[in-house]
Amino acid sequence: MQKKVVILGSSGGNLYNLGGKDPNALLGELIRQIQKADMTVSAIQFIAAEASMDHVHPTTKASLWTWDGGSAGKVFSGTLEEVNAEAVKEDERIAACIENDGIDGVILVSADPEGANRQALHAAAAKKLAATGTGGTSMAKAQAMGLNVVAVSGTTGTTNRTRAIANVFALSKHWGLKYQPAIGGSVSLPEASQGSVWSRISVRGVLMASLPGFIAMALTLILSKIPGLESFENVFNLMIEALPVIVAAVAAKQVSGLEEVAVVAGVITGVLSVKGGLIGGIIGGILAGVLVQYLLMKCLKLGFPTTTANIVSGGISGLLAGLAIYLFIGPLAIMLGDAVRYVINTALEINSVLCGGIAGLLIWPAIMGGMYHGAILPIILLEMEKTGNSFLGAIDMVGLVMVSAGIMLANVVYPRVKDDRTLAAPGLFINMVFGTFVEAAYPFMFSSKFVLGGALASACIGGLFVGFFNVRGTAYVPSIVAPTLSSDWLGFLISMAVSMFSAFLFTVLANKIARSRNRTSDQ
Incomplete structure (x- = not known):
């Protein structure tokens, strides 16, 4: 019983x-x-x-x-x-x-x-x-x-x-009962994130949760460019050094599922992982998360009081993981990050317009195929780690956000059916104000091959402009702010406007054709 x-x-x-x-x-x-x-x-x-x-x-x-x-x-x-x-x-x-x-x-x-x-x-x-x-x-x-x-x-x-x-x-x-602690998830969702500690390792999850830190860093870059606030460049440099701490704390918490004690371990690891950059912080945080859970259970099995077990698991695991990055893994992590950035920069030096066009053309298939968060977002954040903006970040804003906004705007101004206006308005607002939720365009893209083709073409055109101006930028910010976060505000603004206007025209044309067909069938 x-x-x-x-x-x-x-x-x-x-x-x-x-x-x-x-x-x-x-x-x-x-x-x-x-x-x-x-x-x-x-x-x-x-x-x-x-x-x-x-x-x-x-x-x-x-x-x-x-x-x-x-x-x-x-x-x-x-x-x-x-x-x-x-x-x-x-x-x-x-x-x-x-x-x-x-x-x-x-x-x-x-x-x-x-x-x-x-x-x-x-x-x-x-x-x-x-x-x-x-x-x-x-x-x-x-x-x-x-x-x-x-x-x-x-x-x-x-x-x-x-x-x-x-x-x-x-x-x-x-x-004498068997007991495997419920770790991860929340008290209201007790089955979330169960399984072994290894099953909770997700670089995608770490980066998505850490994204606000990267945006905060980018905002300090804006401030440093305002006349009289040049001193904020020091704040920007400090924020760059803080990124490994952020990702390490998030990774440790997610992997261990042990809340505050894991955050402490992650922060300790992150501080020691600064020289390892973004990749070093992620690896260190994962190691800390694994060690936190292991050391906590080991201490409890040995009969340590809970307070002592917390101190040992949080402090020692953070220190061990951090020293591993500081002494051994950090230099390799920096080399890997530099290699990724080198490949991107080399390709842009060879033909930035072609790179922009290809990236723009592939950005929608990537997000629809589930590759965006696993492949593109990590590269964007690796680029942002050094400069506060990114070439692929610019493609994200221009090829995804502005194209989605163009499709939404077309369905507000000239909808295929009246109900489309109600569906499109919230999506347009979120796209423009928050720089995200590009999936709002999916119902219109999937219901019309012409709109889908127009989205791909508009993203490609926008990407060509990004490549022509060789501009770096970011998404996940209000569209009115995005140009100020870029390496060339005018070039980025033009690129954004071109892709949005192109998507708007393609969608209006598609809706006009659909309306005409509906009238013909009614007759």
Whole structure:
């Protein structure tokens, strides 16, 4: 039979600032790990205050959370004094359940053995139930009551996830159960990103999540070009050095699935990976993420307190991964990044117009075929790593965003059918204001081969202009801002206008032909 577990406690003092203020996330993570260990939750009694328990008073607002058999939820709200009174009733019910052998183990979360949890813990002590939890003072009092505590830890340096893993691991070990922590995803999506740590490695995911950092870097480049703000060039150079830190932190978090402790490991790795550039930061972050999970579980198996396990897994893994990049992998990563940029620059020096035309022609097939995020985006970011803009970034804005905007504009001004105007307007707005969501053009491209052909032709024409002006730029920014982020604002503006106008004309012509055919068929 499944082991039945009860969760008792509160939002705590120190815990309040380490996840306790969000009972939904704290309890959700505990429930998730309990269910992953093939245990079941029998009851919950959790008092959530709107301030740290170190600084509360009887009139502090609070709420009582319990278990309804399927989920945790708030059942009563009021002052802390009122909530404590309600909690005593739940304490009596749980104590009766324990006395009737309805519970096998206890997880304490900054519990109150002398107050709201007194009856349940006395009953658990009498039954010699296995117990684990966090909260130095409360756990000491629970042990003094005779509770069979199999593991105990403080809260400093921990997260909701690492505390939950440590608590469930301790019970699993005590009962001899197999337990593979639920790592990755979220408490609301418990099956997301499961599997081995290796299955969570995704360079595409790392780069997409890190993209705002690259845009922030590009914006500092704009500021450095404004008269009187030339000093921002130093900020721009600092942002370039920060990119490996950003990607390393994101990679470590995604690969390990361990939230803050992994972010710390990633930042440590990223700082040591600066000389390895973007590629070095990604590799370092992945290594850190793998090591964080490995060292955390190793520490728990050796019986380390959760705080110590967090410190070891976060600090040591970040240091080991960072030193690997700093001493060995970094120089190779820089050489690889330089090689990619060298190939692009060499091709542009031979014939930039031809390169632009080919890139523009292939950009739509690439994104439709799923190659954009896996192949093109990494190259764009590698280019941006050095200069803040990119040749393929310019192709992205001109060949994808502006072509999509042209198609949307045509369907607003001269739609094939009236409903197309309603569909196109939001897509046009997002394209122009955010420089993304080119997929908005798909319904019009897939419903008309003429529009699809016009999109390919317009992207190719725009690419030719990008190559002619030999301009570098970026997407993912408002169209009105994009030229200021480029190496040649006028050339980039002309290229954007040409591709958008071309797509607009092709789509209007296609819609006109479709209207004419519809009128003929109606007659």
